Amino acid sequence: MTPTPGIPRAALSWLLVAQALVIVPHLGHLPIWIVLLWLGCALWRIQIFRMRAAYPNALVxxxxxxxxxxxxxxxxxRLIGLDAGVVLLVAAFILKLVEMRSRRDALVLIFLGFFVVVTAYLFETGPGIALFSLLPVAVLLAAMIGLQSEGQAAKPWPTLRLAGGIMLQALPLMLLLFVFFPRMGPLWSLPTPSDRGKTGLSESMSPNDIAELSRSDELVFRATFAGTPPPRAELYWRAMTLEHFDGRRWSQAATPASRVDWQKRGEPLRYSVLMQPSEQAWLFALDxxxxxxxxxxRMSDYRLQRERPIDRPLLYDVISWPEAVRDSSLSPWQLRRALQLPSQGEARSRLWAQQLRKAYPEPEALVNxxxxxxxxxxxxYTLRPPVLGENAIDTFLFDTRRGFCAHYAGAMVFVLRAAGIPARVVAGYQxxxxxxxxxxxxxxxxxxxxxxxxxxPQRGWISVDPTFQVAPERIELGLEAAVAEEQSFLEDSPFSPLRYRQYGWLNQLRLALDELDHGWQNWVLNYQATQQQGLFERLLGKDFQWRLVLALLIGGGLFLGALALLLLKPWRDGLDPAQRLHAQFERILxxxxxxxxxxxxxxxxxxRAARELPAQAAQIRAFSGLYQAQCYAGRSVAPSVLRHSLKRLRRALPWRLPGRGGK
Amino acid sequence: MILERLFQARWQRWLERRIPPASRVRLDNRRVFILPSRVGLAFGGALILMLLAAINYQNSLAYGLTFLLGSVFIVTILHTYRNLAGLGLQAAGGAPVFLGEQACLRVRLQSEAREHRSVALGWPPQPLQWFDVAAQGACDCELSLPTRRRGWLRPGRLRVESCFPLGLLRAWSWVDLELKVLVYPKPIPGDLPLSSGHSDEEEEGQAARGRGVDDFQGLRDFQPGDSRRRLHWKAFSKGQGLLVKDFAALTGRDLCLDFEALGGDVEQRLSLLCHWVLELSRGERPFALRLPDAQLPADIGDAHRDACLRRLALYGLVE
Structure with a gap:
């Protein structure tokens, strides 16, 4: 039951503000006409409020x-799918504004607003959006308060302040729920946003793709080692192997998750990887x-793969055995695949491979x-290689001799295969x-x-890196050092903080922001079933179920009790200030x-008191008069005035009259 | 049906003990009830949808927003309760009305310390009326109520409710301020067989039509209770003091409004008597009222009129 059917001014103005705030985080992936639609509808609604326009009729x-x-x-x-769904939801949210007549309509609009805020989280999950979305939520709550207020009485600012206050008071309980509410896996699968343009490795590689990646400073993953990390030159993070060559591109062959044959050897490395969403299914790990x-x-090419694509930050633990021996024997189809070459082309390379085979019968010597x-x-080693046409490998090996890792790896695998040695390209990060x-x-x-x-044949798969022969600084120091001379490091992003690593404080700031981001991902975004389980076990011990319930009840109870005390101030209950002061007045007398x-x-x-104490009669009558006015005449006298009057009486009285002393 | 009535009776008895009738009531934790409103239930439904989205997308921020709104819901329980708690209600009387008019009952809302916003008062199923009470202030509310029968109108327990601030929860109470207002019979014009007031045997069946101009007898000093209409303003303006015009006819032949002399059923007779009480009082003519259970001697003035109307209103009813 609401006071009157119309929508009060405070509620309407906050609804308009809330709509703008709700839509802003979506601007990145909404079509531009949505903004125009919003402007039009907002204007229309304001004109309706000023009685200068009519509500749309059914046809409109x-x-x-x-x-x-x-x-x-x-x-x-299309009209289905998440992206279209979100646009439809936002459009409905905007159009509802125009046809909103009653408070019930306004409530529908507010609830729609909350949903639109939630959908923004599917596209972006940084700490920025989390903080920002407090704004639209506060304004939507302010609009709800405005709806409860009678007529035009509610002023906009106090309404927003009250909404903010309620949110602030709700925050501790929200944190408690966030930590302790049991997390579970998805109940059913839902469509995910598809227009997130993800850079990263893809299932096939041409040299250009890697050059593309080298222009981006986007974080791929973060690995945290249990001990000291190995030196940089040993960090070869495998993502996948590319075994099929069509003359231009290397691509992934179908790799069944068959059992692989390998022996653990040497000391293992333990680490965990926090991976950014890649929209691909493979994980990154050392061999x-x-x-x-x-x-x-683990697939038959020793990469790790997940059932579903990684569409949100993922944390996983890995143990790696760098010295392990892989595949002491290969099946015929595996051999065939590791020796596959196009039937023609690259004549000079093939010729060179034949010569090498004659000169070095031992595979190891040939590779060396x-x-x-x-x-x-x-x-x-350069990020600006000349364009290669037909017979790219020939041109690269014998003419231009300028390129980067993808050129070297591709050319080397080609030559090895042509010389009869099973080989493949491994793609990943170094x-x-x-x-x-x-x-x-x-x-x-x-x-x-x-x-x-x-x-x-005896030692299984062995990794070698031709790039190391050309540009050892790429492996030992990183890309920036390797291309220092040609100044091509991140040349398309002049403002990337990574370009300014040499300035100490800037680098500190960047590392601090990275740390914040890492903490956010680790503790907030990634706080799902596994992490929660781990935290509970650390906090509450092994059998935490009943202790968890207890903790929730006690925590929630304590918080609500404290809040109730703060809000209701029961110690001030019973008497109003005037009556309290009058009780004080009686004590004094x-x-x-x-x-x-x-x-x-x-x-x-x-x-009677005034008669008994003629010297203080004036003060007594003054206080009594004020008190009467407050209590019976309905005049409101500020408590401070009463208090002041009482103070004057107290000053006028001697501490205790001789001979009359009360107990 | 029977169960429902039984439940109603128990509920009323329980309320009677919990919130005993008093002309002044202060709402506190014994007297305020609170439950989610329809909007609150819809809000809960929306939160469940959001939680499902959070689970299926494994999205921590969606979880966060759901929990934030859920906590807001819980914190609002305190706020909604607080909006009613400490509110004082006091019966402030109500003027008598004639049957068929809207009765107007006055209730004074008083704030002890804090502001009370959007407090609704009323007797369902009548629509409630909404009031704001400033901090440490008071608000005089006039609540109107249709009248259905003459006699004392006791509207029963007054519903006090508020959904402030978010409308998600409704806090309410039923208070009995012992509010009552007297409903006079509905005045219905008609002819009246008059009987003389001085217990004379001869009852002339004479129709009283119009106001005859009676003989002006002279002036006498004003006494409290005299009608202002009979003041001799000209003398007053000449500085001769307050004098009243005295009419011989009014002292000589008093009218008696006699219930027994009328035809029709009880309510019709009362209505007719009511009309004539008003009419004669307006004409400044003294009259007596004779009812089977009471007799009011001939008199004149507002106090006499009110006493007569009160007799008429309560005739045949247990007070």
Whole structure:
């Protein structure tokens, strides 16, 4: 039941503000006409409020809805799916504003607003959006308060202040719920936003793709080691292997998750990886990796793969055995695949491979000769290689000799296969910047790398890196050092903080922000079932179920009790300030031996007191007069005036009259 | 049906003990009830939808917003309760009305310390009326109520409710301020067989039509209770003091409004008597009222009129 059917001014103005605030975080992925639609509808609604325009009739409403639906279809290509769904929701949220007549309509609008805020979290999850969304939520609550206020009485600012106050008071309880509310896996699968343009490795590689990645400073993952991280030159993070070559591109062959044959050897490395959403299913790890996370498998090419694409930050633990021996034997189809080449092209390379095969019957010697060739000949590591046309490998190996990891790895695998040695390209990331705390390594897109592994009949798969022969500083120091001379490091992003690593304080600030981001991902975004379980076990011990319930009850109870005390101030209950002061007045007079008799009215008591204490009669009458005015005449006298009057009486009285002393 | 009535009776008895009738009531934790409103239930439904989205997308921020709004809901319980707690209600009387008019009952809302916003008062199913009470202030509320029968109108327990601040919860109380207002019979014009007031045997069945101009007898000093209409303003303006015009006819032949002399059922007779009480009082003519259970001697003035109307209102009813 609401006071009157119309929408009060305070509620309407906050609704308009709330709409703008709710829509702002969506601007990145909404079509531009939404903004125009909002402006139009807001103007229309204001004119309706000023009685200068009419509400839309049924026909206009239907036409508007159809136009909005058509516009969504035009800009999204369909009407179903998450992206189109969000646009439709926002459009409905905006159109509802115009046809909103009653308080019930306004409530529908407010609830829609909360939903739109939630959908913004599907597209962005940083601490910025989390803080920002407090604003629209506060304003929506202010609009709800405005709806409860009678007519035009409610002023906008106090309404917002009250909403903010309630939110602030709700915050501790929210944190308690956030930590202790049991998390569970998805109940059913829902569509995910598809227009998140993700940079990163893809399932096939041409040299250009890696060059593309080297322009981005986006974080890919962060690894935190249990001990000291290995030196940078040993950090080869495998993502996948590329075994199929079509003459231009290397791409992934179908790799079943078959059992692999390997022996653990040497000391294992233990670390955890916090990975950014990649929209791909593969994980990053050092060779040879084991992970017992649910839904994570090791494929036959020793990469780790998850059942579902990684669409939100993912934390997983890994154990790696760097010295393990992989695949001491290969099946015929595996051999065939590791030797696959296009039937023609690259004649010079094939010829060179034949010569090498004759000169070096041992695979190891042949590989060493290929690597030595990269070192010996004038190869140059550059991010600005010349364009290669037909027979790219020939041109690269014998003419231009300028390129980066993808060129070297591709050319080397081609030559090895042509010489009869099973080989493949491994794609992933190499190196990484030491993060805060010395045990973490941060890997960014520009650390993308491609290297080579070949198969030795006795020793299994062996990794080699031709890029190291050409530009050892790329491996030992990173991309920035390797391309220092040509100034091509992040040349498209002049404002990337990573370009200014040499300035101490700037770098400190960047690392601090990274740390904040890391903490956010680790503790907030990634706080799901596994992490919660871990936290509970650490906090509450092994059998935490009943202790958890107890903790929730006690925590929530304590908080609500404290808040109730703060809000209700029960110690001030019972008497209003005037009556409290009057009780004080009676105590003061009681000290003079004057007690109020049962049934004696306040006024007659004061008269009696004034007669008994003629010296103080003026003060007594002054206080009594004010008190009467407050209590009976309905005049409101500020308590401070009463208090002041009482103080004057107290000053006028001697501490205790001789001979009359009360107890 | 029977169960419902039984429940109603128990509920009323329980309320009677919990909130005993008093002309002044202060709302406190014994007297304020609170439950989610319809809006609150819808809000809960919306929160469940949000929670499902958070679970299915494994989205911590969606969890966060859901929990924030859930906590707001819980904190609002305190705020809504606080908005009623400490509110004082006091019966402030009400003027008698004639049957068929809207009765107007006055209630004074008093704030002890804090502001009380959007407090609704009323007797369902009548629509409630909304009031704001300033901090440490008071608010005089006039509550109107339709009248259905003559006699004392006791509207029963007054509903006090508020959904402030968010409308998600409704705090309410039923207070009995012992409010009552007297409802006079509805005045219905008609002819009246008159009987003389001085217990004379001869009852002339004479219709009283119009106001005859009686003989002016002279002036006498004003006494409290005399009608102002009979003041001799000209003499007053000449500085001769307050004098009253005395009419011989009014002292000589008093009218008696006799219930027994009328035809029709009880209510019709009362209505007719009511009309004539008003009419004669307006004409400044003294009259007596004779009812089967009471007799009011001939008199004149507002006090006499009110006493007569009160007799008429309560005739045949247990007071």
């Amino acid at each position: 409403k239907i036409v508007l809805m159809l136009i909005a639906g058509f516009a969504v279809y035009q800009s999204r290509g 040879v990796a084991e992970s017992d996370e649910a839904g994570v498998y 000769e290929v690597l030595a060739n990269f070192n010996r000949e004038p190869f140059v 190196g990484g910047e030491p993060g805060p705390g010395a045990r973490t390594v941060q890997v960014r897109q520009f650390d993308a790398h491609a290297w080579v592994e070949y198969w030795h 009681a000290r003079q031996g004057l007690r109020r008799l049962p049934g004696e009215g306040a006024r007659s008591f004061a008269d």
